[in-house]
Amino acid sequence: MSGSHDRANVGGKMSDPQNDYARQQILIAALRDPRRYPHAAHSVQLIETHISWVLLAGDYAYKIKKAIDLGFLDYTRLDARRFYCGEEIRLNRRTAPDIYLDTVAIGGSLEKPEFGAQPAFEYAVKMRRFDSAGLMGDLLRRGKISAQQTDRLAAGIARFHASLPAADAGSSFGTAASVKAAAMQNFGQLRALLTAKADRESIAALEASTEAEFADCREIFETRRRQGFVRECHGDLHLGNIVLIGDELVPFDGIEFNPALRWIDVMDEIAFSVMDLLHRDHPGEAWRLLNAWLEAGGDYGGLSVLRFYLAYRAAVRAKVCAIRAGQADISRHAQSGELAACRRYLALARQCLGQYRPALIITHGLPGSGKTTFSQLALQRMGAIRIRSDVERKRLFGLGALESSRPQAGNIYSPEATRQTYARLHELAGGIITAGFTAIVDAAFLRQDERDMFCRLAQGLAVPFAIASLHADDSKLRERLRQRRNDASEADVAVLEMLQAGQQPLSARDLARSVEFTTEEAPDSKANRQAWDKLARLSGSA
Secondary structure (H helix, E strand, C coil), X not given: CCCCCCCEEECCEXXXXXXXXXXXXXXXXXXXXXXXXXXCCCXXXXXXXXXXXXXXXXXXXXXXXXXXXXXXXXXCCHHHHHHHHHHHHHHHCCCCCCCEEEEEEEEECCCCEEECCCCCCEXXXXXXXXXXXXXHXXXXXXXXXXXXXXXXXXXXXXXXXXCCCECCCCCCCCCHHHHHHHHHHHHHHHHHHCCCHHHHHHHHHHHHHHHHHHHHHHHHHHHXXXXXXXXXXXXXXXXXXXXXXXXXXXXXXXXXXXHHXXXXXXXXXXXXXXXXHHHCCCHHHHHHHHHHHHHHHCCHHHHHHHHHHHHHHHHHHHHHHHHHHCCCCCCHHHHHHHHHHHHHHHHHHHHHCCCCCCCEEEEECXXXXXXXXXXXXXXXXXXXXXXXXXXXXXXXXXXXXXXXCHHHHHHHCCHHHHHHHHHXXXXXXXXXXXXXXXXXXXXXXCCHHHHHHHHHHHHHHCCCEEEEEEECCHHHHHHHHHHCCCCCCCCCHHHHHHHHHHCCCCCHHHHHCEEEEECCCCCCCHHHHHHHHHHHHHHCCC
């Protein structure tokens, strides 16, 4: 809605929207009374944000949008507030149907409001209340998020993205011009808020780096838009908008007030969560979430714009902190904290656009030797992108990672299918490295020609190359294969025996660039600590 409207229809009468905010404050005061609710509520807690009031009453929460116009949103009209309540319900039910219940009318009088009464003079979003201690950021700080929960969250986000409609070709959503405008707007706003010389220099350096990165990505933005990667996303997927319900992490509170902020590239969406994890000093979880999302959806091509979006999201959060620091009613202590957070975000944005030192690492080992366990640890320790032969092989044949290939097993594991799988891994690894990230290729690599192909790739891209060779006793290999459940790999003992008979040992040249790990010992055992150090040297990350 445009901010040019200077009168609003309230209860069939015209009212001055400048007074609506004052009327709302009377309403909010009345709704602090537990007797005003149509259900049990022993007390009412009020949470206020810059755009809404949230009243926590009994088992429910009621969100009322403030009658304000901030440029990027306009809630001054009653019909607009009703519409956006409906949009909030529609959009958030996609990811959190158990939380978002309905739009409810508020009638009666300001002093004695009644839910559901007509004519309505206000509207609220009714939600099922949850424990704020279950927010993902708080849980991570207390060490209460499991790796499996993170993986399921990533897979859920990937399924959500896959279900969304793509932006119409004629819309302005996700164009290179709109992406640049959103990013560059941050810097003008930041300069108006931060006047210290060091801050101005930091902003100028980040703006220049962002301009350069945008120039490199301009055509990619347009290509991804044409390919359908700009979709109606959540739009605000930071850790404060993800909550644990039962045993599942659930995204909520997506953006309803401005379509341009939610019709975005899906890589922009996941970048917000990854950036927030990096900012909160959880790099291992950041790389785990990103890799699990990529593995579930297969959007490795989006890595070419990830650096831009990570920096953009960090700059947005820096701006939010700067705005908070400039508010008139903020305490000196709170202001200091917001400014410190703002500068950390700016530093993170510069880091995301800094010089990367990519490398190529391949695994080597029989089924059950621990290649995937190793590569999971490595991607989290090194900040790398992993691609798995077991997953990509199935993707080539239209299968999900955990789907059985038995109906077409003869085709999916044929020599030709294996050749196609390694060719696909080769293509993906090249794209990952070109985007500036270290690629870890989780595959058996039991043949010399397979290892040589990837060595040549590293040489052609002028990046370090290393082989992580995994081993375990034969009895351990067999035991692991018998116990394996819910894994993309379908190798059994028969496959193990076939591969043992046909494997080609590492050549002298391979051995010079290989590191031997054992998964029979802990990752931080003395033997493996030395292996990690050697891998860091070989991959150039030491």
